[in-house]
Amino acid sequence: xxLAAGTGSRTGHRTNKVFxxxxxxxxxxxxxxxTAADPAIGPVVLVVRxxxxxxxxxxxxxxAPRRDVRVVVGGASRHASEWAAVQELLPSIxxxxxxxxxxxxxxxxxxxxxxxxxxxxxxRQHGGAVPxxxxxxxxxxxxxxxxxxxxxxxxxxxGFTARELVAAYRAAADAGFEGSDTAASIERFAPQVRICNxxxxxxxxxxxxAEDLFLAEALLARSSFDVRRLGPGAAGGx
Amino acid sequence: MEEPEYxxxxxxxxxxxxxxxxxxxxxxxATTxxxxxxHVVEVVPRSMLTGYLHDLEHRVTSxxxxxxxxxxxxxxxxxRELPGALLRQPGKLLDELGTLIRGR
Ligand SMILES: [Zn+2]
Numbered sequence: 401x402x403l404a405a406g407t408g409s410r411t412g413h414r415t416n417k418v419f420x421x422x423x424x425x426x427x428x429x430x431x432x433x434x435t436a437a438d439p440a441i442g443p444v445v446l447v448v449r450x451x452x453x454x455x456x457x458x459x460x461x462x463x464a465p466r467r468d469v470r471v472v473v474g475g476a477s478r479h480a481s482e483w484a485a486v487q488e489l490l491p492s493i494x495x496x497x498x499x500x501x502x503x504x505x506x507x508x509x510x511x512x513x514x515x516x517x518x519x520x521x522x523x524r525q526h527g528g529a530v531p532x533x534x535x536x537x538x539x540x541x542x543x544x545x546x547x548x549x550x551x552x553x554x555x556x557x558x559g560f561t562a563r564e565l566v567a568a569y570r571a572a573a574d575a576g577f578e579g580s581d582t583a584a585s586i587e588r589f590a591p592q593v594r595i596c597n598x599x600x601x602x603x604x605x606x607x608x609x610a611e612d613l614f615l616a617e618a619l620l621a622r623s624s625f626d627v628r629r630l631g632p633g634a635a636g637g638x
Numbered sequence: 639m640e641e642p643e644y645x646x647x648x649x650x651x652x653x654x655x656x657x658x659x660x661x662x663x664x665x666x667x668a669t670t671x672x673x674x675x676x677h678v679v680e681v682v683p684r685s686m687l688t689g690y691l692h693d694l695e696h697r698v699t700s701x702x703x704x705x706x707x708x709x710x711x712x713x714x715x716x717x718r719e720l721p722g723a724l725l726r727q728p729g730k731l732l733d734e735l736g737t738l739i740r741g742r
Contacts, residue, residue, distance in 0.1 A: 413644055414644045414645055414646055414657055415643050415644060415645045416645070417645045417646065417647065420643065420645055420660070421643075421662070421665065422667075423665070423666075424665045607647075608647065608648050609647060609648050609649070609650055610647045610648075610649065610650070610658050610670035610672070610679045611650060611679055612647075613647070613660070613667055613670065614667060614670075614679065614681060617666065617667055621666075
């Protein structure tokens, strides 16, 4: 599942950053691309805000016409958006067609296909897998809470065995619990699941800062990259 | 330049997550401006030009490689001698190249 609903304001003329053009395509189409190299990955569920469904479908028709992507409306929180995507996948999970669910930020266009494969393999083997920039190895359960989040280099895609994920989300719904991310719900409601830390990628940035757009564009276009920062108002003339 | 786009990004100067104005030249990002503090990030012109010519290579269907090679060797001469017949929107392309080269 690709999460695009989470960030950004609903107001005004602002573009959700995953819809920004980057080296000729929209950010989330690059993200989608990383899932294409492995035919074992699919179906893909793209989670967007209700007011972006039509725009998302239009972009997909134009830039990724051959990909089978289900567009679903996300919720008010990341947890709710993930749950919406899980529900979309539920029939496939129950029929055993989907054994592992990969959860990925659509604003990470540079994860590359290798990381998807690594995370899926580790999740299949251990139950859960989270990429990070630490040394590979199993995380201690009580260390997870501290390690969840961008500050300690935790990345996506994160992978979990599908049945355990569904069970954890159902338990979370019953308990009225909204975790900050998937790992939080798994940690609380599926404590038997071991979450393996796989090595992340140094270029797997989440588009957050303005500079990230330049870096991502340069890496995706494989061109040279050099930015300079100017003081306030310096953009003026050009 | 084309119409700017606006997106919420975090500013490295003021630290706020604020609306940023994004300007593109052709398909490439040229500048971002934080609307909260005015902080500007831009691509250094030289590399931008290289990137733009690379981009152009994909946009112009006829003789793209040869054209782009010539352009890289001598950008200014390339612009002066730009073969108009090859370009569907010669005015637009010249305008974009002009933006990149002029006054930088
Ligand atoms: Zn700022």
